Amino acid sequence: MKLVIERSALLKSLGHVQSVVERRTTIPILSNVRLDAANGSLSLNATDMDLEIVESTAAEVGQKGEITAPAHTLYDIVRKLPDGAQVELAFGGEGQLTLTSGRSRFQLACLPVDDFPALASGDFSHTFSLSATDLRSLIDRTRFAISTEETRYYLNGIYLHGTDSDGVDVLRTVATDGHRLARVELPLPDGAAGMPGTIVPRKAVSEVRKLIEEAEGDVMVSVSDAKIRFSIGDTVLTSKLIDGTFPDYERVIPTGNDKVMEMDCKTLSKAVDRVSAISSEKSRSIKLNMEKGLVTLSASSPENGSAVEEVEASYDAGQLEIGFNSRYLLDIMQQIEGDAARFTMADSASPTVIRDVSDGSAVYVLMPMRV
Amino acid sequence: MTVRFLPPNLVNQIAAGEVVERPASVVKELVENALDAGASHVDVTMNDGGRSRIVVADDGCGMDDRELALAVERHATSKLPDDDLTKIGFFGFRGEALPSIGAVARLTITSRTQDAPSAWYIRIEGGRREGPVPTPHPAGTRVEVRDLFYATPARLKFLKTARTELNHAVDTIERLAMANPTVAFTLMADGRTRLSLEVEDGDLFDARLARLGAIMGKDFVPNAVKVEADRGGMRLTGYAGVPTYNRGNALAQHMFVNGRPVRDRLLQGVVRRAYQDFLASNRYPYLALFLDVLPREVDVNVHPAKAEVRFRDAGQVRGLIIGALKHALAEAGHQASTTASDAALGAMTPGTLPPRPSQSLFDVARAGQAPLQETGLAEDQTTYDDAPTAVVFDPKTDNGADGDYPLGVARAQVHETYIVAQTEDGLVIVDQHAAHERLVYERMKAMLADTGVARQLLLLPEVVDLDEAAAQCLAARADELAELGLVLEAFGDGAVMIREVPALLGDTDVQGLVKDLADELADFGEALTLQDKMADVCGTMACHGSIRAGRRLGGPEMNALLREMEHTPHAGQCNHGRPTYVTLKLTDIEKLFGRR
Ligand SMILES: Nc1ncnc2c1ncn2[C@@H]1O[C@H](COP(=O)(O)OP(=O)(O)O)[C@@H](O)[C@H]1O
Ligand SMILES: [Mg+2]
Numbered sequence: 007m008k009l010v011i012e013r014s015a016l017l018k019s020l021g022h023v024q025s026v027v028e029r030r031t032t033i034p035i036l037s038n039v040r041l042d043a044a045n046g047s048l049s050l051n052a053t054d055m056d057l058e059i060v061e062s063t064a065a066e067v068g069q070k071g072e073i074t075a076p077a078h079t080l081y082d083i084v085r086k087l088p089d090g091a092q093v094e095l096a097f098g099g100e101g102q103l104t105l106t107s108g109r110s111r112f113q114l115a116c117l118p119v120d121d122f123p124a125l126a127s128g129d130f131s132h133t134f135s136l137s138a139t140d141l142r143s144l145i146d147r148t149r150f151a152i153s154t155e156e157t158r159y160y161l162n163g164i165y166l167h168g169t170d171s172d173g174v175d176v177l178r179t180v181a182t183d184g185h186r187l188a189r190v191e192l193p194l195p196d197g198a199a200g201m202p203g204t205i206v207p208r209k210a211v212s213e214v215r216k217l218i219e220e221a222e223g224d225v226m227v228s229v230s231d232a233k234i235r236f237s238i239g240d241t242v243l244t245s246k247l248i249d250g251t252f253p254d255y256e257r258v259i260p261t262g263n264d265k266v267m268e269m270d271c272k273t274l275s276k277a278v279d280r281v282s283a284i285s286s287e288k289s290r291s292i293k294l295n296m297e298k299g300l301v302t303l304s305a306s307s308p309e310n311g312s313a314v315e316e317v318e319a320s321y322d323a324g325q326l327e328i329g330f331n332s333r334y335l336l337d338i339m340q341q342i343e344g345d346a347a348r349f350t351m352a353d354s355a356s357p358t359v360i361r362d363v364s365d366g367s368a369v370y371v372l373m374p375m376r377v
Numbered sequence: 378m379t380v381r382f383l384p385p386n387l388v389n390q391i392a393a394g395e396v397v398e399r400p401a402s403v404v405k406e407l408v409e410n411a412l413d414a415g416a417s418h419v420d421v422t423m424n425d426g427g428r429s430r431i432v433v434a435d436d437g438c439g440m441d442d443r444e445l446a447l448a449v450e451r452h453a454t455s456k457l458p459d460d461d462l463t464k465i466g467f468f469g470f471r472g473e474a475l476p477s478i479g480a481v482a483r484l485t486i487t488s489r490t491q492d493a494p495s496a497w498y499i500r501i502e503g504g505r506r507e508g509p510v511p512t513p514h515p516a517g518t519r520v521e522v523r524d525l526f527y528a529t530p531a532r533l534k535f536l537k538t539a540r541t542e543l544n545h546a547v548d549t550i551e552r553l554a555m556a557n558p559t560v561a562f563t564l565m566a567d568g569r570t571r572l573s574l575e576v577e578d579g580d581l582f583d584a585r586l587a588r589l590g591a592i593m594g595k596d597f598v599p600n601a602v603k604v605e606a607d608r609g610g611m612r613l614t615g616y617a618g619v620p621t622y623n624r625g626n627a628l629a630q631h632m633f634v635n636g637r638p639v640r641d642r643l644l645q646g647v648v649r650r651a652y653q654d655f656l657a658s659n660r661y662p663y664l665a666l667f668l669d670v671l672p673r674e675v676d677v678n679v680h681p682a683k684a685e686v687r688f689r690d691a692g693q694v695r696g697l698i699i700g701a702l703k704h705a706l707a708e709a710g711h712q713a714s715t716t717a718s719d720a721a722l723g724a725m726t727p728g729t730l731p732p733r734p735s736q737s738l739f740d741v742a743r744a745g746q747a748p749l750q751e752t753g754l755a756e757d758q759t760t761y762d763d764a765p766t767a768v769v770f771d772p773k774t775d776n777g778a779d780g781d782y783p784l785g786v787a788r789a790q791v792h793e794t795y796i797v798a799q800t801e802d803g804l805v806i807v808d809q810h811a812a813h814e815r816l817v818y819e820r821m822k823a824m825l826a827d828t829g830v831a832r833q834l835l836l837l838p839e840v841v842d843l844d845e846a847a848a849q850c851l852a853a854r855a856d857e858l859a860e861l862g863l864v865l866e867a868f869g870d871g872a873v874m875i876r877e878v879p880a881l882l883g884d885t886d887v888q889g890l891v892k893d894l895a896d897e898l899a900d901f902g903e904a905l906t907l908q909d910k911m912a913d914v915c916g917t918m919a920c921h922g923s924i925r926a927g928r929r930l931g932g933p934e935m936n937a938l939l940r941e942m943e944h945t946p947h948a949g950q951c952n953h954g955r956p957t958y959v960t961l962k963l964t965d966i967e968k969l970f971g972r973r
Contacts, residue, residue, distance in 0.1 A: 153884055155886055157888055158886075253837055258837060331880065376877065377831045
């Protein structure tokens with residue numbers, strides 16, 4: 007194998023693939039990136055056995071071939087090369103990859119490609135495309151609610167599925183940690199009808215999110231019962247799905263809450279942030295006392311003292327006091343892009359529904375605290 | 378005073394005092410008789426905790442009229458054919474159970490041998506016998522005991538609630554069922570099926586494992602390793618749970634000697650020894666061990682009702698069990714590995730606050746050392762493949778000079794479990810889980826004292842499956858638990874539904890927490906209030922709200938933990954009394970390298 011490639015192109019691709027490679031792995035080959043040179047392009051491939059990424063980028067291929075080399079080391083080297091440099095990669099079969107650039111020369115220990123695991127590709131039953139912007143919005147507004155508790159593995163991801171929402175076919179993402187829930191939907195793209203419900207693991211979510219950060223245009227999504235694949239330009243990310251049943255989330259989203267409160271989202275966020283400075287480290291509880299036209303936020307803790315702040319709001323449903331985890335509340339406020347947030351509540355012990363007044367595509371449910 | 382022989386019924390009542398303590402002892406005697414009779418199905422029915430009615434029906438060999446009449450006589454038994462007490466091959470041998478039961482309750486027995494044309498029926502009440510008379514009944518024996526202790530009201534007073542008595546009986550049947558996987562058992566209590574264990578087949582190991590799973594919970598099966606060892610005419614078989622599958626009390630440790638369930642202090646000590654390198658001192662493994670020894674090596678004649686045994690050579694038994702368990706655990710690949718030398722560990726001192734004598738330096742050292750199996754050196758090699766890793770972070774981002782902080786500044790996290798910090802004159806190694814657990818615990822205590830524990834309501838209430846007794850026990854203490862932040866309610870039989878959790882635990886493993894609490898409550902018994910045991914309960918909750926070993930921590934996170942430890946009382950010990958950190962002075966390090 008022999009090829010020459012522009013440093014910036016190589017860096018970009020390596021940056022994408024190395025982030026899939028686990029730093030701590032007991033299987034040596036999994037620390038490596040598979041390099042495949044042929045027909046004017048270099049393909050880079052990395053996996054942690056659950057998640058696989060393949061990216062190709064243009065290169066001047068002198069002699070085709072394939073090899074695997076340590077991903078993090080390679081990335082580190084390329085990162086430190088000067089901007090605009092040309093990089094030559096050569097492997098002659100002696101167990102070492104030679105990287106040459108300018109007057110620098112590196113020899114990297116390699117492992118043969120035969121040992122490199124491939125996620126058996128299998129068939130995908132449904133394929134549809136989605137704009138990168140839409141995918142970002144599906145992910146961004148739900149991922150904060152993903153559970154990190156490993157014993158409830160089926161909550162350790164985003165539930166992506168097609169469903170019917172008041173007579174409209176939609177593509178939905180849902181995440182919950184059992185304390186709060188986020189649900190976002192978009193019109194169902196062509197080809198997604200009848201797709202299986204998929205729980206996309208947290209790591210895959212975060213990798214795909216990185217990849218679409220700068221991306222414009224469309225992302226192709228393919229799903230099967232066991233896998234999901236995102237094709238973004240020259241990059242293909244394939245992940246195993248979480249093998250579990252996502253809870254029947256519809257049941258916990260109340261529909262009959264009749265106490266409605268609307269207020270300016272930024273104002274509320276800032277007030278919550280200030281008041282919760284006083285609440286105790288871990289529980290971070292904050293109380294919202296609602297009266298006609300006014301919400302009083304308060305917090306107290308034995309160590310720190312107490313805090314009170316009044317915020318104007320449109321509310322006229324009788325006095326009500328609810329406690330929340332201030333961090334959960336802030337997380338949700340951050341998702342709301344419009345000016346105002348609408349809270350619909352039943353009482354201080356039932357789920358509160360929060361929406362962006364100007365955007366019906368997302369619903370957040372927050373379970374109160376007793377303080 | 379006149380010396381005289383007591384009338385037979387009084388003798389039997391006195392004997393009953395020994396043999397029949399409570400409904401569960403009746404169940405034990407009758408089920409053992411059924412097993413001795415070679416039954417393959419044993420069906421037990423109980424009403425009112427066994428107080429008003431106990432029925433045990435089997436499909437064993439049965440009795441003819443002559444045997445039936447004899448069976449209810451004192452010291453009549455079919456089980457010591459050679460009059461040799463050193464050859465006990467059955468559960469029974471005293472010939473005491475039936476007459477004793479007949480003296481304190483209304484007893485009827487219906488029995489038919491396999492090929493007899495008819496069954497026989499006999500009735501004993503107040504020591505008086507009626508029958509045998511012929512009656513229709515399938516082959517096998519059905520013993521019915523009504524109104525237990527009606528004849529000895531003093532005994533009646535000592536009975537606990539029906540539920541407690543029933544739980545004792547369930548325990549008894551489960552233990553007998555573990556040793557007899559090829560026999561089916563059922564227990565109906567007040568019209569409800571409480572136990573239903575099918576015949577397990579396959580070889581003895583498979584059948585046993587399946588039966589153990591049916592009783593101890595199906596999770597036991599994938600978490601169990603086979604135990605098998607022979608020594609000097611003794612044979613030990615069974616299954617031991619891997620160390621990571623553990624619980625908060627010793628109730629799931631079962632031992633059987635020649636098929637007879639025994640409760641022996643010996644077992645607990647021995648198990649502790651075998652697991653000591655893998656388990657914290659307040660955690661207990663699940664296991665069921667079956668020891669077969671020549672009858673003459675063991676005395677089961679210690680006490681008729683107590684499950685005690687006496688070994689001729691207890692030392693040898695102990696050695697056999699420890700060896701077999703350690704071997705099984707090593708095979709399972711759960712050996713701890715270490716590269717640190719004894720010398721290095723010997724120089725380390727456990728965290729400042731009262732290093733209790735029980736956690737000597739040796740414990741610290743031992744905890745980190747692999748038990749060396751004489752024969753296991755070859756297998757040990759594998760542990761080196763798992764390359765140790767350290768996440769080191771840039772000291773430039775550190776805050777403050779090292780000297781400002783007693784616990785120093787974090788330099789690295791090793792094995793995603795320990796934080797290594799540099800102090801002015803040495804280094805500190807912190808067990809991140811133990812340390813964090815302590816902090817959560819102290820916080821919880823402070824909150825409890827001040828404002829009560831804030832509770833997070835669950836959007837998705839969690840149902841936790843437990844055994845019925847544990848679920849009842851938790852539900853009975855729901856009010857007390859609510860004060861500590863855990864709100865639950867009974868959910869059918871054998872499960873509880875969790876609706877609120879202590880907020881400071883965050884997104885936590887509710888299932889694990891509740892199971893541990895249930896274990897703990899089982900240990901406390903009925904008398905104690907949770908307030909008395911608050912430290913333990915908070916400790917258990919804290920443990921679940923803490924950073925696990927195995928979680929990667931960033932520099933700021935590590936330093937925050939160190940700073941908080943400095944400000945928390947008793948931060949030097951975790952709730953289990955182990956040190957949360959050890960320090961190594963520069964002078965000690967120098968000694969290690971022969972510089973001093
Ligand atoms: N379920 C049964 N099936 C057949 N025989 C039984 C059964 N229960 C009791 N027997 C007979 O009655 C005798 C006396 O029983 P018991 O009083 O329990 O004394 P032991 O079991 O010590 O012999 C037994 O030895 C046995 O022969
Ligand atoms: Mg008997």
